[in-house]
Amino acid sequence: MxxxxxxxxxxxxxxxxxxxxxxxxxxxxxxxxxxxxxxxxxxxxxxxxxxxxxxxxxxxxxxxxxxxxxxxxxxxxxxxxxxxxxxxxxxxxxxxxxxxxxxVFDRELRGNTNPARERVAPSKKDRDKEKTRFTLSVILNVLLVGAIIAMFFISYVSEQPNVINYERALTSRYASWEQELTEREQVIREKERELKISQD
Incomplete structure (x- = not known):
């Protein structure tokens, strides 16, 4: 057909x-x-x-x-x-x-139904303004990425436990507690020895 x-x-x-x-x-x-x-x-x-x-x-x-x-x-x-x-x-x-x-039968109405962007090319001033906005947007995005990288670096180097360095911080804390406990045990044993000697 x-x-x-x-x-x-x-x-x-x-x-x-x-x-x-x-x-x-x-x-x-x-x-x-x-x-x-x-x-x-x-x-x-x-x-x-x-x-x-x-x-x-x-x-x-x-x-x-x-x-x-x-x-x-x-x-x-x-x-x-x-x-x-x-x-x-x-x-x-x-x-x-x-x-x-x-x-639409009226030519004027038909012309108005088309978007103005299709009928009129943007002026040089508008293109320059658009280019400036784009450049500013790129610069701001680069600065934001830099700020995010700096935040991660500070978090990694920081002594406070956080999401990035929690394992290292906890390991260090437990190691210091263990060392402190062994030192106290030694002090207690020495005191016990002194007391046993003095009681005999």
Missing amino acids: KNEARGAILMNSENNSLSVGGYLFYTERDAQVAWEEERKIEYLETHIDYSSPESIRYVYEHTIRERLFKTPVGLRYLQKLRDFLLAQPGTDPESIMDIPLYI
């Missing part, structure tokens, strides 16, 4: 025309979308029951909600369904959904 669409559009583009359903499209892609919508319309027409206005209403509202038709070809078909529903006796025109258009 895609190849058929391409063939129909290419055949038209050979005649310098991207015409589908009586509409001349600007791009091949738009013409292909319109051609696909034309195929959808043909399918719906073979399966739709015009004797049941409720089924027509369902198809109409469903195609609007799902945005199945975007080109004038599909929108014309939606208008046909809308006119059919409005022609039914007892139909309230307010109860029938309007056909939404998802395009």
Whole structure:
């Protein structure tokens, strides 16, 4: 089916025309979308029951909600369904959904919908300001990394136990306690010896 669409559009583009359903499209892609919508319309027409206005209403509202038709070809078909529903006796025109258009027609509005950044190149002053900010950011990051390294070095060299040097600090503390205990034991033994000698 895609190849058929391409063939129909290419055949038209050979005649310098991207015409589908009586509409001349600007791009091949738009013409292909319109051609696909034309195929959808043909399918719906073979399966739709015009004797049941409720089924027509369902198809109409469903195609609007799902945005199945975007080109004038599909929108014309939606208008046909809308006119059919409005022609039914007892139909309230307010109860029938309007056909939404998802395009901007005013050139000024279309230009405003594009972000300004795409339309206007930044000035030299803005580029210089941006470059200065980037340089300042790099310098601050280097200083912060230096401060972090200095904090780790101070923590490592410090006598107070911390996450980095806790093993060394605890080993040193226990070693000094052990030495102090052995010295006290020696003093106590010497006192015991003196007392034993003096009691004998």
